[in-house]
Amino acid sequence: MKLWDAGHPNQPLLALLLRNVRTPDERRGDLTAQVAANRTAIRRMQELVERWSLPILDEHVEALIEYARRITRATINSIPDGYYRFTDYLDDDGTSEEPVKISVGITVRGSNLTVDFSKSSAQVRGNINTVAAVARSAAYYVVRCLMPDDAPMNHGTFSPVTVIAPGGTVVNARPPAGVAQGNVETSQRITDAIFGALAQALPDIIPAAGQGTMNNITAGGIDPRSQRPFAYYETMGGGMGAGPNKTACRAYMSI
Numbered sequence: 509m510k511l512w513d514a515g516h517p518n519q520p521l522l523a524l525l526l527r528n529v530r531t532p533d534e535r536r537g538d539l540t541a542q543v544a545a546n547r548t549a550i551r552r553m554q555e556l557v558e559r560w561s562l563p564i565l566d567e568h569v570e571a572l573i574e575y576a577r578r579i580t581r582a583t584i585n586s587i588p589d590g591y592y593r594f595t596d597y598l599d600d601d602g603t604s605e606e607p608v609k610i611s612v613g614i615t616v617r618g619s620n621l622t623v624d625f626s627k628s629s630a631q632v633r634g635n636i637n638t639v640a641a642v643a644r645s646a647a648y649y650v651v652r653c654l655m656p657d658d659a660p661m662n663h664g665t666f667s668p669v670t671v672i673a674p675g676g677t678v679v680n681a682r683p684p685a686g687v688a689q690g691n692v693e694t695s696q697r698i699t700d701a702i703f704g705a706l707a708q709a710l711p712d713i714i715p716a717a718g719q720g721t722m723n724n725i726t727a728g729g730i731d732p733r734s735q736r737p738f739a740y741y742e743t744m745g746g747g748m749g750a751g752p753n754k755t756a757c758r759a760y761m762s763i
Contacts, residue, residue, distance in 0.1 A: 512543055530728060531739050577664030581619035583655045584668055587709050591615050594704035595627075596697050596720075601634030602689075608632055608678055610697050614705045623647040623702060624672040625679045632678060635686025638694045643679040644671045646698040650706065654713070692722045692743070716749025716756070 511518055511525075522539070526532035556565055591613060598608040611627040623643075631637045648666055652659070659665070673680040679698060681687055700717045707714035723744035731738050750756040 511539070530737050534739075572660060573662050573664035575664065576660045576662050577667055579655055579659045580651065580665050580668050583651065584616060584621045585619045586654075587616045587621070587706070589616050589618065590709060592705040592708045594701050594708075596701040596704065598636055598694060598697055601632035601636050603633045608636065610678065610694070610701045612698075612701045612705050614702070614709075616709065620668050620670070621651065622670040622672065625677060625698075626672060626674055629678045631676055631681035631685045633686075635689045636694050637678050637681035637685045637687045638690035638698070639687055640671075640673045640675075640680040642691060642695050643673040643698055646695060646702055647671045649699060650702045654706075654710075689724075692724055696720050696722060712752050715751035715754070718748040718760075719746030721746065 509518070509521055511521055522536075526536055529535045560568075592615075593611070593613045595609060595611040597610065600606060601608055609627075609629040611625065613624040613627065615622040615624070625643055644666075647669055651669055652661065652665065655665075676682050678690075678694065681690075696718075697720055700720050703714050703717065723746050725742045725744055726740070728737070728739035730736070745759045748757040748760050
């Protein structure tokens with residue numbers, strides 16, 4: 509089923525989705541904005557093709573991907589070869605008092621880097637599990653932090669990085685596991701674990717861990733003035749760790 513087809517919304521399907529959210533007007537706006545962004549991207553891409561031709565555009569796209577790959581490989585090459593492990597824990601999953609383990613092993617070999625979560629906890633009953641994309645994104649983010657500020661982000665950036673996240677673990681849960689909180693909480697601890705492992709290889713570069721949480725604040729209800737539902741969601745800064753040559757940042761959010 510398509511939510512948008514031939515440039516027009518599937519109104520019955522859209523209505524069904526909006527009846528199942530707390531703030532339908534805002535979510536309608538979000539979806540419409542995403543459609544508009546895609547249409548703008550299509551139009552701009554067509555303009556580039558018309559100006560330069562598809563073969564020339566493809567050539568430059570491939571060159572940009574290869575440029576990003578070279579920068580990533582050079583960055584990984586600067587990390588000493590070896591195996592680095594770090595284990596962190598979430599206090600619990602909200603349904604029991606058992607800590608949830610996030611264990612990462614990083615292998616650096618030449619210009620290739622492998623991030624392995626195989627020794628992490630199995631998926632849990634609570635909603636702090638994540639999907640594989642979260643684990644991969646955390647790995648890519650950490651590598652990107654080590655690269656020059658002006659390095660591009662594309663497929664070439666990711667290709668030298670391999671992420672092993674076995675299905676059924678807390679970092680790659682299978683349905684029907686809950687993952688809502690994992691996206692915003694567990695993702696932070698996964699990132700901290702990867703930084704913790706690489707700190708063993710790069711002690712003069714990697715800073716201390718930050719707050720390790722997004723401090724999610726949510727408020728909602730029915731506005732008595734309009735009798736319409738409202739929702740407010742925010743993440744609160746809690747500080748970043750100090751580095752070898754920099755002091756820590758207070759009330760700062762790094763996500």
